[in-house]
Amino acid sequence: MIHYDKVTKVYNGGQHAVEDITLSIEPGEFVFIVGHSGAGKTTLLKMLFAEVIPTSGLVYFNSRSINDLSNSELLKMRRNIGTIFQDFRLLPTKTIYENIAFALEVAGKGDDDIKADVPHVLELVGLADKMWSFPLELSGGEQQRVAIARAIVNQPAVLIADEPTGNLDPINTHDVVEILKKINNLGTTVLLATHNRSIVDSVGKRVVTMDQGRLIRDDREGKYTL
Amino acid sequence: MSLWLNIKRVARYGLIGFIRNGFVSLAAISIMTLTLFVISGLMIFGSALNATLVQLTQKVDVKVYFTTNSTDAEITDVQKMLESLPEVASVSFMSRDDALAQFRERHKNDQLTIQALDELKDNPLGASLEVRAKQTSQYEAIAKFLSTQQSSGTIAGSSIDKVNFYQNKTAIDRLTNIIDTTRRLGTIVSIIMGLASLLIAFNTIRLAIYTSRDEIGVMNIVGASRWYVRGPFMITGILYGFVSGLIVLILLYPITLYISAPLQRFLGTFNAFAYYAGSFPIIFFVIMASGIALGALSSYLAVRRYLHT
Structure with missing residues (x-):
């Protein structure tokens, strides 16, 4: 489903962010991408x-090279x-309802x-009563749950989460991980980049470890080993 | 998805953005109002300048005096010749009797002159033609034409007594110069002021959209098309222009009314309020079109900077 084929990214300053990575991810997988800050996740x-x-x-998505996609295909x-x-x-200037509706509109x-789907997805993340609030009126954990609701409302094939718990306390972190596991159980492929050891160890799924832009480990049922 | 649904959503988000970002909207409208004021000011200035220059131009003429024994036919011949010249705007005739009446009127308090005139048996004044050119620079050509006629020996030509252009040449030349320079300066000042105020308004809108750059990035990632991202910002920009235009058009009413009298004392015939009232459709179109186009174009360019797809 997703395939990285000898991928390298060098930024303008000559810094190698990602170096020669080959990686395949199958539909329905839950994959942690772990590594220190600056590892290239x-x-x-x-x-x-x-x-x-x-x-x-x-980089291939559903057997098509992303680089070859036209603008509308992208x-x-x-x-x-x-x-x-x-x-x-x-x-920030749109209500929670409008934030999620926007993803459906595009x-x-x-x-x-939209009128049917938005309340439904907000119920899933436990925020049905905050529909008409603005993002800044919510706590960090609540905002992240809105972001998850927006990400899943279109029932995507893949969910990418980049340090989704980085700004959250342990309770909210646990809630977010539970929601992501539920989404994965429904068939969505989840890619989660993190350096939070406890959530990686508690979920017990595939762990891809990166260091200085290189892929150094790929364990089917791994632990956080850095 | 239907185009109509898209347009409806884009318009709604544009309006919502306008209302919810109240402070940013207020700042943008203030600057755009100033810009449109400058543009309307330049329109009034240009029109006042034009009216004043036209008025000055009309004060200049060339008079052709005929000998006292010229016949009406000879004078009509010269008048026809003058009227056929492309440089000539108008030719008006003054008969000998009219010239005498005018002379008497002018000197009615000067008993000595009137007595001297009464002692003459015959009217000493000749008929004359007052020639106005389309532009002050064309008087010389007309005067030359008349001199050629005078020296050509034709009957009509020899009836010309004198042409007063050469006495007034220096004054006319100087006036032509002043008019040309003022027009050129006026155009340059208008262009500079117009451009400067357009740039300021453009930058204000860019700054307003700069505050939304992260939002544009999110819209990109969610998969919104360029027009779906750009549209609401452009609608908001158009609303800035529309509201600013409305403010300017309403405020111009009391302003032109107030400045009309002092301006008229200074410039002569030009009446700012009459210009506002008389040219309202043009002013409305220019101000509204400038405001709306400026708002839409600035937003379009500003959003483009943050659109990555």
Whole structure:
């Protein structure tokens, strides 16, 4: 489903963020990408939705090279990939309802579908009562749950989570991981970049370890070993 | 998805952005209002300048005096010749009797002159033609034409007594110079002021959109098309222009009313309020079109900077 083929990314300053990585991920997998800060985890994930273009090598999504996609194909692909970030990246001037509706609108959903889907997905993440609040009126944990709701509302094939628990306390961290596990159980492939040892060890799924841009371990049922 | 649904959503988000970012909207509208004021000011200035220069131009003419024994036919011949020249705007005739009446009127308090005039048996004044050129620089050509006629020996030509252009040449030349320089300076000042205010407004909108750059990035990642990201910002920009235009058009009413009298004392015939009232459709179009185009274009360019797909 996802395949990185000898991918290298060198930024303008000559810094090698990712070096010669080959990695395959099957549909329905839950994959942790672990490593210290600056190991190249974020760059690796960003290449999947073409926010970063590899210097050399190719990234495939559903057997198609992302680099060869036209602009409209790329947008269509992005609507099929949910993204969650450490800093939530919600639209601050839109209500929670509008934030989630936006993802549905760009995917071409009609108003009736949106009216039905948004409350449903907010119920899933336990925020049905915050529908008309603005992001800044919510706590960090709540904002991250809104981001998850936005990421899954289009029922994407892949969910990318880049340090989703980095700004959260242990209780909220646990909640977010539980939601991600539930989503994975429903068939969505989950890629989760983190350096939180406890969540990696507690879930017991595939762990890809990176160090200085290189892939140094790939364990089917791994632990955090750095 | 239907185009109509997209347009509806883009318009709604544009309006929501305008209202929810109240402070940013207020700042953008303030600057755009100033910009549109400068543009309307330049329009009024240009029109005032034009009216004043036209008025000055109309004060200049060339008079052709005929000998007292010239016949009406000879004068009509010269008048027709003058009217056929492309440089000539108008030619008006003054008969001998009219000239005398005018002379008497002008000197009615000067008993000595009137007595001297009464002692003459015949009217000493000749008929004359008052020639106005389309531009002040063309008087010389007209005067030359008349001199050629005068020296050509034709009957009509020899009836010309004198042409007053050469007495007034220096004054006319100087006035032509002043008019040309003022027009050129006016154009340059207008262009510089116009460009400067456009740049300021453009930068204000860019700054307003700069605050939303992260939001644009998120929209990109969620898979929104360029127009779906850009559209609401452009609608917001258009609203800035529309509201600013409305403010300017409303405020121009009391302002032109207030400045009309002092301006008229200074410039002569030009009336700012009459210009505002009389040219309202043009002013409305220019101000609204500038505001809306400026808002839309600035937003378009500013968002483009943050669109990565």
